[in-house]
Amino acid sequence: MSINGEIARKADAEFATDDLKFSVDGAAWGFVERAYLMLNKPAGYECSQAPKHWPSVYSLLPTPLTTRPTKSSVNGVQAVGRLDQDTTGMLLLSDDGQFIHHMASPKHHVPKMYVVTTKHAVDDAAISALLAGVVLNDDPEAVAAVACERVNETQIHLTLTEGKYHQVKRMLAAVGNRVEALHRSQIGGLKLDPDLAEGRWRWLTADDLAKING
Numbered sequence: 001m002s003i004n005g006e007i008a009r010k011a012d013a014e015f016a017t018d019d020l021k022f023s024v025d026g027a028a029w030g031f032v033e034r035a036y037l038m039l040n041k042p043a044g045y046e047c048s049q050a051p052k053h054w055p056s057v058y059s060l061l062p063t064p065l066t067t068r069p070t071k072s073s074v075n076g077v078q079a080v081g082r083l084d085q086d087t088t089g090m091l092l093l094s095d096d097g098q099f100i101h102h103m104a105s106p107k108h109h110v111p112k113m114y115v116v117t118t119k120h121a122v123d124d125a126a127i128s129a130l131l132a133g134v135v136l137n138d139d140p141e142a143v144a145a146v147a148c149e150r151v152n153e154t155q156i157h158l159t160l161t162e163g164k165y166h167q168v169k170r171m172l173a174a175v176g177n178r179v180e181a182l183h184r185s186q187i188g189g190l191k192l193d194p195d196l197a198e199g200r201w202r203w204l205t206a207d208d209l210a211k212i213n214g
């Protein structure tokens with residue numbers, strides 16, 4: 001690693017962060033106090049630091065992001081909620097513990113939009129049931145989608161504010177259907193960047209961060 005053009009030899013050396021330029025393994029990095037990023041998650045990756053059957057989404061990020069020491073309580077970036085191994089689309093990651101907590105908290109009702117491809121046609125009764133609330137097997141309280149629109153016979157846009165385990169798959173199972181493909185396209189007002197190829201990440205801008213809660 002080199003800092004302001006000098007090879008860094010002391011791990012505990014301190015630097016002013018204004019205009020700090022450094023490079024890791026020859027790649028230039030700008031300094032950011034907190035890291036906020038969006039990853040276009042491909043299928044076949046687990047959102048876990050210790051994956052069991054598939055490679056980890058963290059292997060898609062450069063090492064300085066996954067191991068960087070910070071003043072916050074988390075070490076390196078962490079996924080803001082998890083997507084299943086076979087789910088694709090927008091995954092946010094950050095090393096800001098407060099941001100992660102805020103986004104994950106059901107109290108804050110940050111909507112997440114999914115494009116759901118189903119095995120069987122989704123009829124009006126199923127859409128009404130998803131909007132009215134369905135009971136999942138681990139919780140007597142019904143969970144309801146905040147929006148559900150049909151794209152075609154076997155595809156819907158489903159918007160949820162909670163993030164329960166396998167929630168979309170279990171909600172569709174509760175109305176007698178099955179999820180064939182699941183893609184998260186939007187969180188709050190922030191859409192997955194169409195220029196971000198699968199498996200690639202980018203920093204979130206201040207504008208992006210405002211859109212999430214806006």
Ligand code: URA
Binds near residue numbers: 085
């Ligand atoms: N709901 C699911 O069932 N899976 C996901 O990955 C996300 C939401």
